[in-house]
Amino acid sequence: MNAVHRIRSRTVVLPVHDIDTDQIIPARFLTTTARAGFGRHLFADWRFDAAGRPRPEFALNRTEAAGCTVLVAGRNFGCGSSREHAPWALLDYGIQAVVSPSFADIFRTNALKNGLLPVVIEGPAHAWLMANPGAEIEIDVDLTTLALPDGRRVPFPIESFARYCLLHGVDELGYLLSQERSIETFEVRRAQ
Amino acid sequence: MTALTLFEKIWRVHEVVPETADAPAVLYVDLHLIHEVTTPQAFAVLRERALPVRRPERTLGTLDHSTPTDAREIFGGVPIRIESAALQVAALETNAVEYGIELLGLRDERRGIVHVIGPELGVTQPGMTIVCGDSHTSTHGAFGTFAFGIGTTEVGHVLATQCLMQRKPKTMAVEFSGHLAPGVGAKDLVIALIGHIGVGGGTGHVIEYRGEAIRALSMEERMTVCNMSIEAGAKAGIIAPDEKTFEYLQDRPRAPKAEAWERALDAWRRLPTDAGAIFDQSVAFDVSGVEPMVTYGTNPGMSAPIGGRIPERGDESFGQALRYMGFEPGDALAGKRIDRVFLGSCTNSRLSDLRAAAEIVRGRQVARGVRMLVVPGSQQVKLEAEGEGLHQIFLEAGAEWRESGCSMCIGMNGDTAEAGYYVVSTSNRNFEGRQGRGARTLLASPATAAAAAVTGRLTDPRELMP
Numbered sequence: 001m002n003a004v005h006r007i008r009s010r011t012v013v014l015p016v017h018d019i020d021t022d023q024i025i026p027a028r029f030l031t032t033t034a035r036a037g038f039g040r041h042l043f044a045d046w047r048f049d050a051a052g053r054p055r056p057e058f059a060l061n062r063t064e065a066a067g068c069t070v071l072v073a074g075r076n077f078g079c080g081s082s083r084e085h086a087p088w089a090l091l092d093y094g095i096q097a098v099v100s101p102s103f104a105d106i107f108r109t110n111a112l113k114n115g116l117l118p119v120v121i122e123g124p125a126h127a128w129l130m131a132n133p134g135a136e137i138e139i140d141v142d143l144t145t146l147a148l149p150d151g152r153r154v155p156f157p158i159e160s161f162a163r164y165c166l167l168h169g170v171d172e173l174g175y176l177l178s179q180e181r182s183i184e185t186f187e188v189r190r191a192q
Numbered sequence: 193m194t195a196l197t198l199f200e201k202i203w204r205v206h207e208v209v210p211e212t213a214d215a216p217a218v219l220y221v222d223l224h225l226i227h228e229v230t231t232p233q234a235f236a237v238l239r240e241r242a243l244p245v246r247r248p249e250r251t252l253g254t255l256d257h258s259t260p261t262d263a264r265e266i267f268g269g270v271p272i273r274i275e276s277a278a279l280q281v282a283a284l285e286t287n288a289v290e291y292g293i294e295l296l297g298l299r300d301e302r303r304g305i306v307h308v309i310g311p312e313l314g315v316t317q318p319g320m321t322i323v324c325g326d327s328h329t330s331t332h333g334a335f336g337t338f339a340f341g342i343g344t345t346e347v348g349h350v351l352a353t354q355c356l357m358q359r360k361p362k363t364m365a366v367e368f369s370g371h372l373a374p375g376v377g378a379k380d381l382v383i384a385l386i387g388h389i390g391v392g393g394g395t396g397h398v399i400e401y402r403g404e405a406i407r408a409l410s411m412e413e414r415m416t417v418c419n420m421s422i423e424a425g426a427k428a429g430i431i432a433p434d435e436k437t438f439e440y441l442q443d444r445p446r447a448p449k450a451e452a453w454e455r456a457l458d459a460w461r462r463l464p465t466d467a468g469a470i471f472d473q474s475v476a477f478d479v480s481g482v483e484p485m486v487t488y489g490t491n492p493g494m495s496a497p498i499g500g501r502i503p504e505r506g507d508e509s510f511g512q513a514l515r516y517m518g519f520e521p522g523d524a525l526a527g528k529r530i531d532r533v534f535l536g537s538c539t540n541s542r543l544s545d546l547r548a549a550a551e552i553v554r555g556r557q558v559a560r561g562v563r564m565l566v567v568p569g570s571q572q573v574k575l576e577a578e579g580e581g582l583h584q585i586f587l588e589a590g591a592e593w594r595e596s597g598c599s600m601c602i603g604m605n606g607d608t609a610e611a612g613y614y615v616v617s618t619s620n621r622n623f624e625g626r627q628g629r630g631a632r633t634l635l636a637s638p639a640t641a642a643a644a645a646v647t648g649r650l651t652d653p654r655e656l657m658p
């Protein structure tokens with residue numbers, strides 16, 4: 001996992017609540033044993049028509065969306081299936097952060113494990129972002145703030161260990177493996 | 193002593209390292225269920241880092257998600273039609289052998305949907321922590337377990353360390369009062385509840401389902417309720433074990449035997465939430481007025497009684513959902529034409545579900561132009577159903593009787609519906625395209641699905657009940 005400190009980008013907005021992981025990456029693309037290449041199927045059924053042509057009206061297909069790395073969406077983003085292919089698809093497409101008033105638990109966990117930043121922003125700041133696609137914003141993981149174009153910094157919550165992992169580009173597996181002695185002790189104690 | 197909830201009692205004894213402000217708890221996993229779709233990339237990480245599976249004996253594999261339900265592909269020597277799915281099946285077979293994990297393979301008569309076989313074999317036991325790379329792992333909570341879905345990275349963590357890093361979730365009590373009316377089932381109950389608390393209503397919480405209406409449910413019905421906890425966004429759903437739980441588990445192949453059984457019973461009886469324990473949130477829900485429910489939109493929270501109408505207005509996403517479904521605000525639900533019926537999935541594919549549907553289908557025909565797929569949750573369920581002659585009822589009605597698997601619930605194995613078709617489905621998700629690109633899902637109980645199959649329209653199943 002690469003370290004993430006700051007993300008500066010214009011936003012692309014999907015003004016929809018409860019965007020489920022079946023929309024982010026439809027199940028028919030999951031019959032693979034690889035973890036790369038999901039980006040071309042991101043939001044497949046919203047991005048493309050049945051003949052595979054891009055739908056020009058879809059936010060990600062608009063010319064101004066090119067190069068945007070921050071996605072703003074409605075509440076309960078990533079609900080549904082536990083498929084980690086959803087954050088893999090977003091990252092592979094080039095999205096580095098998703099801004100929403102709330103995230104589904106499993107999606108949030110999966111996103112953080114891959115260096116995709118789930119940014120919880122509620123209230124007027126979120127409403128403003130939803131209404132202003134293309135806004136130039138900066139997300140700072142050190143400060144845990146999202147800076148709006150007027151310079152106002154909106155704080156967002158992030159679990160402390162996940163933040164540490166993001167800032168240092170480390171994954172949890174190393175930490176878990178370092179707990180070997182505690183795990184061993186636990187197993188011995190329970191076996192008694 | 194502090195009064196504790198059922199969940200807190202399980203959490204406490206599985207903390208390898210307690211959580212601090214800086215780091216989540218290291219939580220021990222008693223049972224890791226794996227399947228072909230969410231594991232190959234996890235095994236790849238083990239390989240890259242040259243790590244063994246720490247506790248292969250606490251890991252159990254099955255094939256269900258992208259696995260075919262056509263008998264010819266399972267038993268008839270016909271290759272699995274979808275090549276990439278065949279590769280996933282082969283990958284898990286190889287990984288199981290290489291890492292010493294038990295896999296209930298393609299032709300194993302104990303194979304089935306991961307959340308059906310756990311309880312059926314008796315590997316799911318009260319007080320356990322259970323994880324699987326599948327969000328409907330919450331199903332196992334019906335046995336008083338803390339069971340939740342994880343992503344593939346975490347599957348790798350559990351394979352390598354038998355542990356996960358977890359922040360302790362909050363707790364929510366859903367207190368059910370009253371009794372379900374005749375002809376109304378667990379599926380109707382849970383759909384009504386999700387409509388009440390919303391698809392994000394349980395986020396960050398373990399929901400304990402409580403009250404007389406829950407005690408009155410069979411174990412299979414309790415599984416249906418816990419299964420859909422994730423559709424309310426919950427981390428997990430849980431129900432206190434009781435005599436029904438013990439009766440269900442006794443003599444299951446992997447349940448404790450003899451003295452071990454007696455010891456287990458002692459421990460299990462201490463699990464229920466103590467009097468005076470405090471939940472972070474409480475919701476009261478009277479079940480007396482619940483009617484057969486059906487969803488009309490594109491998330492499981494968009495539902496109404498089958499005799500009701502689609503609301504006149506909803507939030508910003510309401511319009512998009514109705515456009516996808518081809519419905520208008522204010523439409524009556526009963527009488528709407530349907531094209532496909534799917535009876536199956538980890539929500540409703542157990543013997544009691546098949547019986548409930550068969551009761552309505554018996555002596556009737558699947559309506560002209562309607563195709564009905566019946567997919568038992570496991571090969572065991574299939575055998576038992578065939579022992580009772582249920583398959584004959586479905587086959588004589590013109591329905592298809594398939595091998596077990598996730599099938600049309602997720603549509604990964606080629607079991608899908610055509611664009612624009614209406615599918616009455618006993619599964620758990622009505623998301624856009626869930627059952628095939630452009631297909632429109634109406635979630636309902638097995639009885640309601642069966643009634644739709646024989647009438648070709650959304651129909652109150654009570655009108656057809658014997």
